[in-house]
Amino acid sequence: xxxxxxxxxxxxxxxxxLRRGEPAGGASNSSGSTPRAGPEGGRGARRSMxxxxxxxxxxxxxxxxxxxxxxxxxxxxxxxxxxxxxGCGKSxxxxxxxxxxxxxxxxxxxxxxxxxxxxxxDRDIAMVFQNYALYPHMSVFDNMAFSLRLAGRPRxxxxxxxEEAARVLGLGEYLQRYPRQLSGGQRQRVAMGRAIVRAPxxxxxxxxLSNLDARLRVQMRTxxxxxxxxxxxxxxxxxxxxxxxxxxxxxxxxxxLGRVEQxxxxxxxxxxxxxxxxxxxxxxxxxxxxxxxxRRTPDGVEAVLGDALGLPLEGCELPDGSALTLGVRPEHFVxxxxxxxxxxxxxxxxxxxxxxxxxxxxxxxxxVISRERHRFEPGGMIRLTPLPGKTYLFDAAGGQRxxxxxxRRG
Amino acid sequence: MAESGSAAQGxxxxxxxxxxxxxxxxxxxxxxxxxxxxxxxxxLGVWLGFTDAxxxxxxxxxxxxxxxxxxxxxxxxxxxxxxxxxxxxxxxIKFALGLWLALLLNERLPFKAALRxxxxxxxxxxxxxxxxxFWWLYDAQFSVLSWTLVRLGLIDHYIDFxxxxxLARCSVIVANVWxxxxxxxxxxxxGLQTIAPSLYxxxxxxxxxxxxxxxxxxxxxxxxxxxxxMTFSVLFTFTDFQLIWVLTHGGPLNATxxxxxxxxxxxxxxxxxxxxxxxxxxxxPFLLLAVLFSYFGLQRRRWQQGGADR
Ligand SMILES: Nc1ncnc2c1ncn2[C@@H]1O[C@H](COP(=O)(O)OP(=O)(O)OP(=O)(O)O)[C@@H](O)[C@H]1O
Ligand SMILES: [Mg+2]
Numbered sequence: 001x002x003x004x005x006x007x008x009x010x011x012x013x014x015x016x017x018l019r020r021g022e023p024a025g026g027a028s029n030s031s032g033s034t035p036r037a038g039p040e041g042g043r044g045a046r047r048s049m050x051x052x053x054x055x056x057x058x059x060x061x062x063x064x065x066x067x068x069x070x071x072x073x074x075x076x077x078x079x080x081x082x083x084x085x086x087g088c089g090k091s092x093x094x095x096x097x098x099x100x101x102x103x104x105x106x107x108x109x110x111x112x113x114x115x116x117x118x119x120x121x122d123r124d125i126a127m128v129f130q131n132y133a134l135y136p137h138m139s140v141f142d143n144m145a146f147s148l149r150l151a152g153r154p155r156x157x158x159x160x161x162x163e164e165a166a167r168v169l170g171l172g173e174y175l176q177r178y179p180r181q182l183s184g185g186q187r188q189r190v191a192m193g194r195a196i197v198r199a200p201x202x203x204x205x206x207x208x209l210s211n212l213d214a215r216l217r218v219q220m221r222t223x224x225x226x227x228x229x230x231x232x233x234x235x236x237x238x239x240x241x242x243x244x245x246x247x248x249x250x251x252x253x254x255x256x257l258g259r260v261e262q263x264x265x266x267x268x269x270x271x272x273x274x275x276x277x278x279x280x281x282x283x284x285x286x287x288x289x290x291x292x293x294x295r296r297t298p299d300g301v302e303a304v305l306g307d308a309l310g311l312p313l314e315g316c317e318l319p320d321g322s323a324l325t326l327g328v329r330p331e332h333f334v335x336x337x338x339x340x341x342x343x344x345x346x347x348x349x350x351x352x353x354x355x356x357x358x359x360x361x362x363x364x365x366x367x368v369i370s371r372e373r374h375r376f377e378p379g380g381m382i383r384l385t386p387l388p389g390k391t392y393l394f395d396a397a398g399g400q401r402x403x404x405x406x407x408r409r410g
Numbered sequence: 411m412a413e414s415g416s417a418a419q420g421x422x423x424x425x426x427x428x429x430x431x432x433x434x435x436x437x438x439x440x441x442x443x444x445x446x447x448x449x450x451x452x453x454l455g456v457w458l459g460f461t462d463a464x465x466x467x468x469x470x471x472x473x474x475x476x477x478x479x480x481x482x483x484x485x486x487x488x489x490x491x492x493x494x495x496x497x498x499x500x501x502x503i504k505f506a507l508g509l510w511l512a513l514l515l516n517e518r519l520p521f522k523a524a525l526r527x528x529x530x531x532x533x534x535x536x537x538x539x540x541x542x543x544f545w546w547l548y549d550a551q552f553s554v555l556s557w558t559l560v561r562l563g564l565i566d567h568y569i570d571f572x573x574x575x576x577l578a579r580c581s582v583i584v585a586n587v588w589x590x591x592x593x594x595x596x597x598x599x600x601g602l603q604t605i606a607p608s609l610y611x612x613x614x615x616x617x618x619x620x621x622x623x624x625x626x627x628x629x630x631x632x633x634x635x636x637x638x639x640m641t642f643s644v645l646f647t648f649t650d651f652q653l654i655w656v657l658t659h660g661g662p663l664n665a666t667x668x669x670x671x672x673x674x675x676x677x678x679x680x681x682x683x684x685x686x687x688x689x690x691x692x693x694x695p696f697l698l699l700a701v702l703f704s705y706f707g708l709q710r711r712r713w714q715q716g717g718a719d720r
Contacts, residue, residue: 100611121617133608137630137713146626147616178713194616 050111050124050201050234051076052097057106059092059258066092067258069106074251077232079225083245083281084255090238091206093255097236098127098204110202126195127204130211132187134179134194140166141175144193165193168227185216192224196231203235209244221248242282246270254278276399279327279392285356287327288366290341291396294322303393306341306362311391313404324402327392330356330369333384340383343368345376359384456694458687465681476688486689489660489667493693495579496668497647500586504643505636507587508594513628515595516602526596533592541656544585548572548657572658575665582666585653590646594639601635602628641704648697669693 052074059067067089074080082090095101097108099120107114115123126147134143141162148158166172169189179187188208195203208224209217225248228235239245245252246266253263254277262274266282273279279287292303295310302310303324311326318324334340335357343359343366350356350373357368357376361384368384376382393402425431459476463469480486515526532540547555548571556568571581605628613623651670654660660667660675667675669689677686 098611098615100614120611120614121619125615127612127615129608129612131606131608133606133612135609135612135627139713146613150617150622180713194612198616 051078051109052080052202052234052236053107053109054093054097055107055109057093057096057108058104059089059096059101060104065104065258067096067104070255070258070260072253072260072263074234074236077234079228079235079237079248079250080253081245081249081251082236082238082253082255083240083242084261085281086240088255089258090240090255094127094204094206094236094238097202098125099123124201125204126198126200126202128191128195128206128208130207132179132191132208132211134187134190136179139176139178140171140182140190140193143179143190144197147194147198161197162193165197168196169193184212185220188212188220192227196227199231199233201234203233203237205235205237207239208237209239210241217244224248243284246282252282254281256281272401273327273392274401276325276327276394279394279401283329285330285367285369287329287392288364289394290326290328290361290364290366292324292326292393294318294320294324296320311386311388313393316393316402316404318402323396325394325396325399326386327394328386329390330367332387332390333366333368333370334387335368335370335372335374336383336385338383340385343382343384345378345380345382347378348374348376357382455687456691458683459691460688461684463683463687465683469684472684476685477692479685480688480692485664485667486669486672488664489669489672489689490692492579492664492666493648493668493670493696496583496586496650496666497644500583500590500647501640501644503583503587504590504594504647505640507591508639509598511591511595512598512602513624515599526599529595530592532589533596537589537652538656540589541585541653544581544588544653545572545657548581573662575663578658578662578666582654582657585657586647586650589653590643594643597639598632598635601632605631637704641700644700644703645697648693648700 052072054070054072057067057070058065070093072080072082072093082093084090092101096103097110099115099118103116108116110123110125135146138146144162144165145158148161153161162175163172166175169192171186171189171193174182174186174190179190182190188211191208205224209220212220221244224237237248249266251263252266252269254261254269256277261281262269262278264272269278269282273282273287276289280289290305292305292311294313294316295302295304301313301316303313303326304310305326341361343361346358346360346365348355348357353371355370355372355374357370357374359366359368359382366384393404394400395402458469460471460473461469462472462475511529515522515529519525535543547553550568550570550573553568553571555571556565559565560568569577572578609627609631610623613627618626649670650668651674654666654668654671655674658666660671664672669692673686673689673693675686676682676689680686
């Protein structure tokens with residue numbers, strides 16, 4: 001593992017360029033901090049960018065309320081990912097930013113402008129739809145040129161921008177084809193191309209990768225991210241896939257049932273989840289939750305799991321006997337034989353690099369990941385001990401995180 | 411005995427396994443229908459056109475004589491001209507109204523289902539019934555239209571809708587349009603509903619106005635269906651008979667005579683079967699033209715073709 005991280009990035013960058021038929025030598029000057037002029041590149045003309053701000057945004061369909069007062073701020077040039085389970089209102093929120101859906105109350109600002117009453121075409125945004133929404137009767141070129149033509153741009157300008165975008169996306173040889181004659185991945189790129197030729201203030205993506213196969217999804221994920229590195233256009237990206245969120249986002253906004261549960265940088269959410277929902281949603285396999293009880297002893301405070309195992313806590317103000325939920329990530333268990341929680345093994349799945357062990361602890365299913373190649377038989381008993389300092393405590397009733405200072409955490 | 415029986419069974423079995431024999435067997439009913447009910451009458455009609463057949467006499471082959479006579483016949487020429495005007499005007503109006511109605515019904519409307527049913531009504535009523543209703547509307551003495559206009563004080567005496575050549579032409583066209591619009595509207599509505607709403611959203615974000623959305627999204631995506639629907643509409647209008655026959659019998663002064671009504675009048679009422687058949691036969695080239703139009707109109711657009719590279 002001698003390759004350093006910047007080295008790996010540089011290598012990937014060269015590969016990408018080679019695949020696109022560009023000289024790899026260009027990598028040396030474009031891997032630096034100066035982004036190359038994008039398709040919009042008018043002689044170093046800086047594109048105007050914008051922040052997106054949502055203030056107490058609500059949405060109602062008749063009597064049913066689907067978004068209940070959302071506050072989100074996306075900074076200029078940031079790549080924000082809205083993530084949450086199906087039906088939590090991500091698409092609705094994105095469509096409200098785009099102007100395709102009316103805002104029941106609250107304010108949406110793009111830049112410094114309140115856009116509640118501004119029609120989509122005047123918001124200076126571009127959107128990539130989940131089903132791509134390419135015009136089937138227009139060639140790839142015409143699909144990308146459509147918005148520019150409507151804006152009355154000169155012919156040469158349109159030609160130049162579309163060709164530049166096609167080159168960036170590796171679509172050069174498909175410009176005269178119709179959407180039907182393209183593969184899913186190519187269509188996805190056309191949809192991206194249609195968005196970038198306009199050089200809008202904000203990009204909106206609604207699950208753009210969900211129709212692609214797993215490999216292509218991983219590849220496009222990196223390419224979109226790379227494109228953002230280059231264009232630095234403020235982006236709001238919707239997905240239900242937390243891995244996509246973790247790998248792409250500058251900032252993740254976790255939504256559930258029409259509310260924002262937490263927002264922050266990916267690792268911030270991973271390390272410091274605000275509640276049970278975020279803790280369970282971010283990370284794969286998901287965090288394990290075990291019922292626990294608070295006990296005050298003369299020596300201090302501890303969380304008691306099952307009948308016996310106590311984990312010392314500090315700085316916890318809750319009364320003796322409070323019901324708690326203990327959160328432990330799968331990789332933060334120690335498997336032993338003596339002390340620890342008794343766990344019944346349900347199944348073992350070796351993935352090569354590590355081993356996933358599914359078991360049952362005090363009636364709760366628990367997933368454990370171990371670096372070692374265990375060979376437990378289903379039905380057998382093992383002992384699990386949560387790694388000290390790596391556990392999370394939540395209020396069992398409300399699900400909110402209880403701030404603790406573990407004496408052993410550094 | 412038993413041997414020969416099983417041999418015959420085997421023979422039949424083999425015959426039923428034969429793809430070509432089976433194919434021919436399944437084609438038979440359709441072939442009989444087509445030949446007996448379509449090809450034979452058509453052939454007979456065309457053949458009659460080249461004879462001097464009258465009701466009661468089978469007629470002799472006289473070659474192109476009927477057609478030579480018709481070319482010099484001012485009533486025939488007028489009817490051909492009328493047919494064109496009638497077909498063209500009615501089709502254009504039907505298309506415009508049908509498209510407009512379809513776009514309207516495609517919007518969010520209260521009582522949408524009920525409205526669609528109402529639109530279909532003229533199409534469901536038998537032609538002769540609706541023709542009689544129109545006849546009553548247009549009647550010189552009992553016309554509801556005239557009565558309303560008089561009551562409103564817009565005119566002072568009743569209009570003879572079917573008595574004046576120009577008015578009669580307009581009146582039959584209106585009746586035809588009323589009857590034909592539902593078919594076009596409902597077919598185009600079905601077409602409109604196949605257009606994904608996200609295309610309109612994409613166009614809205616791309617900066618299109620309502621008119622530009624119609625021009626660049628709706629119209630091109632609807633064009634294959636427009637081609638089918640309008641071909642049928644033109645064929646139906648060109649061969650319209652019942653409405654004219656009930657309303658005007660081709661009058662006044664042959665102003666509303668179409669080729670179909672003239673053919674019926676000369677061939678069946680007048681008994682000159684040969685001449686009537688010749689008039690009908692003369693329609694065939696025009697109908698072929700319309701079918702040809704549909705053939706090219708119906709061809710899959712390049713953008714509709716999937717899969718294959720290049
Ligand atoms: N037109 C509508 N009328 C009533 N309720 C609606 C309407 N459109 C959406 N909803 C509701 O709003 C909620 C949010 O829908 P939305 O499409 O934003 O979910 P989502 O987070 O994008 O889900 P997914 O990941 O499945 O796309 C859903 O519960 C849905 O039932
Ligand atoms: Mg959605």
